[in-house]
Amino acid sequence: MKKGLSALFLASSLWGYGEGVIYWAPHMSHGGGHSQGKHGGHGMGEVTMLHAMNLDGNGSVTLITPDLSKDDLNLTDTALTLPKATIGGYYALVLTHRSENQVDSAIRYLSQQGRPSKISPTKLTALPKTDLEIVPDPLHREHDRYTASKSYHFVLRLHNHPLANTTVFLETRNTPAQSVITDAEGKFTVTLPNDFKNVQIGRSENKPSEFLLTTQHREGDTLYKNTLTMPYSLNPNDYWQSQPYGAGAIFIGFLGGLFFYRRHKKNQGVSRG
């Protein structure tokens, strides 16, 4: 088992994905491209086992639940099995590793089913979790999912304050790192690449992949590093759904309506005559 994991880890290192940073990877995805089950929304199919990739030594793991309470969890080697969710909604999984003059951290948000927390997920994202933190702005909603070819907004914070003019890298398994720079309010936008391979027709036939956001900032003698990993799905409009045909069908429907109008006008002319 350990050999297999090491081989997968080596393979991922050769591709350069997540090199030099710690990050969360769902079980079965740390060497490949897939992350979770086929089903998207409601937390169904969400992974229950993750790996703290590139973690060298001990790291502390905190699970922040949708009601904003915190649980400390223990890693087994680099693996983490999530406890059974009782509260439904978004959870934040935070990994922190401190060494001399360096603080590494990794965050991942997970959606789980359960009793509603009655607390908005914006409070979960607003909650300071690490010194340097990439924050989704906002997290997508229940029926949404991160999708290729779409743009998403994030905020970079240092000690809970926006961090401007800082480079953030976006990486996926199949696309080399691209960089963006945060604006004066620490905000930045990334467009997820359409880089799925061996695409099958039908959304449920294609498992999500993973994207990784990485950033670092030096303050005095301390170097802070942070990563955010999340799954993303392919965009059917890039493959088996045609938007121009859709617009064409709407136009044909509209013409059908105009045909009815002409007939109605004609009938009215006849009845008046």
Added chain:
Amino acid sequence: MDKLLTLTALRRVIQLTAFVFFVYGAMIFTTFYTGDKLTQSLPALSCAYDMKGGDFCSLIPLQHQMDHRVSSIFTQGEKVLPALMGTLITLGTVAVLILILNKAFCGWLCPLGFFQDVFTMIGTKLGLTQLGSLSREAVNKIRPIKWFIFLFLVLILPLLTGIGFLGHEWGNPYCSICPSRIMTTAMGGDMSQIYISQASWGYFALSLIADLMFGLMVALALFVRQPFCRICPMLPMQTLFKKIGLLRLVKNGDSHCDSCGNCVKACPMDIYEIQDSTEHKNITHADCTLCGRCVEFCPHDGVMNLKYGPVTLLTSSKESFKKRIKIDKWWKE
């Protein structure tokens, strides 16, 4: 200014406010997650596909519950009550909201209803010849369609999908053809819901119907009042609870009613039954959207009444009828 003091003008203001809330609510009012804080089971076509929206229409949870939960009675031998609990909660929420506002959700809050009204206003201003009322025969032919859509697209097909008789595309077939899905997402700047799918014949058929119907609805709305509302599956669901609604249309008819017919001409849903003479009776029909136009356009004192519980909110009168006719002429000029 006097022209703005009508029930229709008030309705337009409320419709516009509701439209902004339901289509952009998550961006404007509180947080991105406004929808999570409300019921997610509104008896109005506020689409869950609109990620900027303020709340969900109750039809999406109903279809999902049929597909994923109710079907488990047949596939996994699940006990009936636990399997139906989600559906009962959704229906219970709808019942509470109907108790408060009855079918006024359609006439006053539904974003798709307002969207169609706007196109009718545009058509009127463009000078298009408006189709006053559909014939009684046409209305009778159209009416069963909404029941067919409700029973098959909202309940039966998703249930058969969950049991395993149908493919995944039939899990939420109503949402797949609903014009509100295209409208609300497009109004939020997201055009991704306008597509033709080639994933399977089922997906192809549903996406084609959705786009054709949306285009048809927009064109029809230019000269027909509320074309889609006539087949909307929200009406049957509201009909199930309409008797408990505190807001209702009460008629105290007299002999004039047989010959007048103003209420039917004013009704955007062409409900001929409201013309029938009756005494102190709740005449809130299955198709009624409680827009109140029949009250506004009734020329007889105290015949048509919009009531909330025991309180009369609006009653018809000769005076208000005259004023309303003048305003209507001014609007159509």
